[in-house]
Amino acid sequence: MEKTALFNYILGIADNNLILGQGLGELCGHGPNLETDIALTNIALDLFGQTRSYYQYAAKLSAIHKTEDDVAYLRKEREYKNVLLVEQPNTHFGYVIARQYLFDVFNYLFVEKLQHSKDETLSAIAKKAIKEVSYHKRFSGDWVKRLGDGTEESNQKMQEAIDGLWQYTNELFEMTEADEIALKAGIGVNLSELKEAYYKEVSEVLKEATLTIPENPYFQKGGKQGIHTEHMGYILADLQYMQRTYPNMTW
Amino acid sequence: MTLIHEPKIEACLRDILQTVSDPEIPVLSVLDLGVIREAIEEDGVVKIKVTPTYSGCPAMDVIADDLKAAFSKVGKIVEVDLVLSPAWSTDWISEEGLKKMEAYGIARPLSETKDKDALLGNEKLVKCPQCGSTNTQLVSQFGSTACKALFKCDDCQEPFDYFKCLK
Numbered sequence: 314m315e316k317t318a319l320f321n322y323i324l325g326i327a328d329n330n331l332i333l334g335q336g337l338g339e340l341c342g343h344g345p346n347l348e349t350d351i352a353l354t355n356i357a358l359d360l361f362g363q364t365r366s367y368y369q370y371a372a373k374l375s376a377i378h379k380t381e382d383d384v385a386y387l388r389k390e391r392e393y394k395n396v397l398l399v400e401q402p403n404t405h406f407g408y409v410i411a412r413q414y415l416f417d418v419f420n421y422l423f424v425e426k427l428q429h430s431k432d433e434t435l436s437a438i439a440k441k442a443i444k445e446v447s448y449h450k451r452f453s454g455d456w457v458k459r460l461g462d463g464t465e466e467s468n469q470k471m472q473e474a475i476d477g478l479w480q481y482t483n484e485l486f487e488m489t490e491a492d493e494i495a496l497k498a499g500i501g502v503n504l505s506e507l508k509e510a511y512y513k514e515v516s517e518v519l520k521e522a523t524l525t526i527p528e529n530p531y532f533q534k535g536g537k538q539g540i541h542t543e544h545m546g547y548i549l550a551d552l553q554y555m556q557r558t559y560p561n562m563t564w
Numbered sequence: 565m566t567l568i569h570e571p572k573i574e575a576c577l578r579d580i581l582q583t584v585s586d587p588e589i590p591v592l593s594v595l596d597l598g599v600i601r602e603a604i605e606e607d608g609v610v611k612i613k614v615t616p617t618y619s620g621c622p623a624m625d626v627i628a629d630d631l632k633a634a635f636s637k638v639g640k641i642v643e644v645d646l647v648l649s650p651a652w653s654t655d656w657i658s659e660e661g662l663k664k665m666e667a668y669g670i671a672r673p674l675s676e677t678k679d680k681d682a683l684l685g686n687e688k689l690v691k692c693p694q695c696g697s698t699n700t701q702l703v704s705q706f707g708s709t710a711c712k713a714l715f716k717c718d719d720c721q722e723p724f725d726y727f728k729c730l731k
Contacts, residue, residue: 348704348714355706362620366648437649441619444651444730445710451683452705 314432314498320374321394321491322501323435324384325537326423327367328395331385332545333416334360335552336403345406352452353409359445366438386556390549391539394489398481400536400545404474407460407467411474414453418514419485421446422507431499454518461522468523475519476527483532485511573603577610584634587626588709591668594627598656601647610635610642615652617730618710654730669693671715671726679729683713690726692717 314322337357344350368381378384399416403409424446427439460467486508488496495501516526535541555562573581573595581600586592594600594614602613612631616624628644635642654673657665662672671690674682681687683705690700697719707714712725 348706351708351714352704352706355710358620358622358710359618360620362616362618366619433649437647437651438619441616441648441651445618448705448728 314495314500316374318491318494319432319500320371321489322495323367323371323374324392325394325489325491326427327364327371327384328393329399329416329420330360330364330367331552332393332395332548333399333413334358334364335548336399336401337409337413339403339551340409349406349456353413356413356449356452359442359449363438363442363445366434366441370434370438382556386553390541390545393536393539393541393545393549395536395541396481396484397533397536397542398478398484400542400548401478401481402544402547405470407470408474408477410453410456410460411471411478413449414457414518415475415478415482415515416485417446417450417453418511419482419507421450422510423502423504426502426507430501435500457518457524458522461519461524471522472524475524479527479529480531480533482511482515484534484536487534487537489537571598571601571603573600574605577603577605580634580638581631584627584630587623587630588711589665589668589670591664592657592661594631596658596661596664598658598661599627599652605640608641610640611645612642613645613647615647615650617652621710652730654727657727665727666693669724670712671724673727673729676729676731682726683728690715692720692722693724694722695720 334357337353337360340350341354342350344353364385365381368384371384372378372380375384378387398412401412421443424439424443428436428443430436430439457471460471462468486504488504492501492504496503519526578595581595581603582593584594586594586597597617599614599617600612601615602611604611614624614627614631624646631644632642657673666672671693673679674689678689682689683702685702688698688700691698692700695717697717699718700715701718702713703716703723704714707725711728711730713728714723715726716723
């Protein structure tokens with residue numbers, strides 16, 4: 314597979330982890346209690362760890378971005394390929410959990426397939442990641458059920474969160490040009506094939522959580538093409554602050 | 565444990581490797597933990613392959629630095645390489661390591677199925693490292709580090725970490 318296409322393919326995977334991890338990292342010290350605070354930051358750490366592996370690989374393929382940090386910090390908003398779902402802001406705990414769960418189910422199905430990639434590095438990262446992601450999914454899924462099937466207030470907040478985020482789920486399965494090229498090369502995952510399993514699994518959990526499955530006639534997309542929601546700028550302002558203010562600084 | 569996962573470590577390097585510990589669980593050496601996948605000396609350079617327990621494990625950078633420091637004391641240069649595949653498993657922690665871990669106050673990982681039952685709260689299986697009781701309960705699926713879950717003993721009332729099974 315040609316280098317630029319592979320570079321783009323890797324970013325399409327890794328940017329999701331980076332941006333979601335950044336959102337979760339913001340909650341460090343602000344979780345509703347100590348246990349969930351630690352859990353969310355632990356998940357962030359796993360996501361960053363996976364992202365580092367992806368970016369290190371991407372940096373080897375790029376003529377412009379020499380290190381993993383260059384890839385993470387020195388791109389413009391339009392160059393980030395994450396889905397809109399992961400850049401939605403932290404509001405209440407139920408919303409954070411809903412965002413996490415809707416991503417975790419996808420991420421699990423995705424890395425499960427990526428393990429069989431013909432690309433040895435991607436396959437190795439996926440084999441490592443699947444163990445971690447299965448744990449994330451268990452955590453977020455448990456909380457969806459607890460909050461959905463909890464008090465009247467927690468149920469209502471969880472329902473609102475699911476209703477608000479549902480419009481971003483379909484984008485997870487959109488095939489970009491890089492996805493198509495990678496799939497043909499036996500390196501990539503066929504995202505559209507994951508769709509049925511995704512909605513089936515999510516629907517079952519929502520049902521168990523006594524939540525209503527939304528019926529959206531319209532889905533949002535654009536993140537994969539670099540067209541982001543208004544929240545992305547704020548995330549990048551935080552994420553890139555040090556490198557933009559003190560270029561080339563290191564710890 | 566299958567033979568494929570047996571690390572290739574030169575006997576003469578073992579003594580020094582044994583002195584390098586996991587910064588998060590200082591009673592465990594990197595050998596006990598099973599993260600050293602290869603250690604060979606070639607043309608005066610010690611080449612070590614390390615695998616992370618978890619992708620984002622912050623101990624990895626420290627371990628790499630500690631390895632370099634430990635070997636530089638005996639005048640050896642070290643090259644550390646991070647390898648991801650095959651992925652680390654709790655099966656790679658040595659029996660000696662598991663004993664040290666328990667003595668240190670961390671409950672050892674259960675088998676994969678039992679681990680799931682314990683973490684889902686279906687069964688009381690995790691043994692309190694303080695008093696030995698299995699009358700324990702899960703407090704949080706995530707503990708002080710990504711590799712541990714937080715438990716509480718209902719007999720001696722002490723909280724403790726449980727090293728999660730990873731396969």
